[in-house]
Amino acid sequence: MAVGDRGPRRTRTAPPAADSAASSLPAAAAAAGGDIAAVAPGDLTAPIVVPNTFWRATNPLAYDGGRPPEVTHLREFGRTDAGRRDDARWGALQVVPTRADYILDLIRANSLWPLLSGLACCAIEMMSSATSKNDMDRWGMFPFRASPRQSDVLIVAGTLTTKMSGPLIRLWEQMPEPKWCVALGDCTVSGGRYKRSYSTVQGIDRVMPVDVYIPGCPPRPEGLIYGMLQLGQLVKDRRGHWPEREIGPTVPDKI
Amino acid sequence: MDRALKRRLEARLGAQIRGPIRQRHDQTEIRIQPGGLPDVLRTLHDSVDLRFEILADLAGVDTGREMQVVYHLWSETTPDWLRVIVEGLSREDPRCPSGTFLWAGAEWLEREAYDMFGIVFEGNRDLRRIFMPPDYTSFPLRKDFLLPDDSARSPGEGVRHMERPFAPAVVAGDPADGVRRAPAS
């Protein structure tokens, strides 16, 4: 159960060893997309870069346009501040929502309403964990709201294909603000058995900020319930720091 | 292996069938040209002693040199499955008459064959992509569309490597007829 790797809140210290690797990024990142700010070395934790010695694409422009494949756009974008949104209040009122969150997040942690969205086989296990044998309602997660406007958690259960990623990103956008995303099943965590398919998104963290990854194909209902409990714990830990989330509350259009 | 079926097929469709009627386990296989497909299907469906009413499957096949459309039919007159292979479709512009005049269910099967192979079925009212997004440009199940291989090269000697261009062997004949293709070096 790998809880999304959250660096310490705002202060990030770049380990010296990774400096050399980090420096190789700016040239490539700048070349890729204009609106993604250049990544200055030292102000971010560089990703642990494992050189991919297994395979080289015969056509260097094949996948990420010459950039090392380990760096995905969303993670780069997450490090900039373009993703975070201020809450547009006047003066003192700015402080109120975050202070109120210290109490409200306790309430939210115990009543995480998931969105009724099942894509494939993991949806059957999600339903099985929501019905009476192993019951998710014991921790307040029961009513699977049908519309994104009334739900807090988006459980992506099943393989996300490129054709479905448009609608699913729109669902994620339409959910009201403190919202969390749970990747259920190998296909959503990192592509799973469809890592080589031509029509799936290999891992939904390429298109969405994910909080809890639940491996398994399909994971047992107890696994999903354990993941949701971890999410409740995560909400309690990060009380009041919702706007400083590493990847902004919303996913930008162009990624 | 239904010998009676073989005799009945030769009696009814002797002219259109190319090559021998092959029979193995519980399947009978006949090969025809695309031009003769409508009336072959009509005779198979309507003649009293054949009565192939249930369309089990319609599949597109890319054999590297040509395209084929394969019908599987069932009839209560014979314990065998009948496989009708429409061969001889060119890989650049595969065209084949549609089977929707007999089975309306073939419409989606042909849409899938078009989406995956690019086989154009004349006479299908609704030939558009069924699985891939509408503005997808290539045909995924063709032999020259290779999977993007993120994982390491699969182990085992003689396994086709993803990134190698698929070079159809120049050896004549159908891959399924005992023609052993040289493993792509």
Place this chain on the structure above:
Amino acid sequence: MTGLWYVLGLAAAGVGFVFLVIGLAWVISHRNRGDRHKGVPYESGIDTYGDTWGRFGVSFYIYALLFVAFDVEVVFLYLWAIVFRSLLLGGLVSMGTFVLVLMLGLAYAWRKGALTWR
């Protein structure tokens, strides 16, 4: 006079409670303009097609008419229900005829087929 205070007090409490809740929600909740997708109307994840000002069939109108008629009847029933113990037999007879007349209306609508959907 004291009755008046009760009425004013309850009215003030009702209106005040509504605005208190809305105001508290506005202050506490996060404000996020979101991006292009946030405001898009939800239609199972796909853009809506065509404008929403379509004209509706007449059968909707008939159903709405029937609903309003019987809804107003219920309003009168509530008022009558509060004091019907003190009205004794007279109240029962009058409200009975009132409900009976509306039942006739329902029977007429039923026979004319207004309830079956066309």
Place this chain on the structure above:
Amino acid sequence: MPTRPARSTTRTTTRAAARPKEQPAQHRSEDDPRIMLDRQVSADLYQPIPPYPTRTEREAEFYSLGDGQMFLNIGPHHPATHGVLRLVVKLSGEQVVDVDPVLGYLHRGVEKICENSDYYHVIDQVDPLEYVSSLFQEWAAVLAFEKLMDVEVPARAEYIRVLSGELLRVASHTLFMGFLALDLGGLTPILYSFIERDEIVEMLAALTGARMLFNYFRIGGVNGDLNHDFMSRLGDWMSRAARQTEANTGLLNENEIFVRRARGVGVMNREMALRFGVTGGNLRASGIPFDVRRAHPYSVYPALDFNVPTRLEGDSLARYLIRMDEVRESIKIIDQCLHQMPDGPVMARLPRLLRPRPGRAWGAVEGPRGMLGVYAISDGSDQPFRFRIHDPSFMNLEVVSHLLPGNLLADTMAIVASLDPIMGGIDK
């Protein structure tokens, strides 16, 4: 690039012409979906309902709005579509005028992956297709490969296959009952059906090791023999299986709302069923007793006696009652399997690296939703040359565009749920 159909002018032809000709021959990367993501194509990954130019006459006829008509998306994310099915419905008021099902939201390219994996891996790849009853998909694949390699399956393995298959058929039909009742507004039957299904699935987990995607059948047999845990659970489930089924379905069979909403809705006559290649319970509900276990016997089904329930009405209620009869038949089959279970090996002796002789084979199995077919071509290497999967829900769902027009919008759910489509198998 093959030329487009003559009469349809597609936007893509102009784009194709503008593209520079000399792209790398062996791997056209610009079709790779991630490239499309990277190349800042317009924000929506694909064009929604037209403004793109309509290309076929059916599309032009569907997307032309009459007066007082509107389009409604019962879209990829909708509680009532079993998975990610999108029905574009043309409504006039409450009446459904026309339906255009849009598929592909769960297309994972399984056939392409199967052509690049060896024969053992293919059996594992076909599990997530009909994920509610994945043993049957494995059975069809294994049947086709055994015909390719002329493998003799020991009798005990055949009986274990029939036993586990029929158990999963019962679980799949109970799920079907829960989903149909849920789509018609009943909230409690789904709980009863999941209790029953979880019990059967835990039993199969004791036998095979997995709850849903089993990967239990092998070419030439099954992976493991029966064990005590499985037999004890099967024993006490069998002791109350029939009574439990009656209790669950009794909840629904006489329920006035359920019956009034399902009877006479979505009637499919014999000719339409045959023309559309519909198979399984939907075909038998229209009066044609075609069941692959009887029409084209495989495995040990000739040795088992069970009858094929058939009804003539062809409406949603008949399709529901047919599946409940099939549950009773399956319980009878499981009982016979337990009595006739022979001893002996469970797996035929096969080499580790399978290289079947070149040839073609078609294997078909009667799944809970209809005939599951696999057409395998081998060219002598250890990867199938072509692996074609035929899914019954694909043909069952096609009838929707002819059954729905004329009904009310609320009845569309009754009809779609009674056809029991599973999107994993449809989108392959």
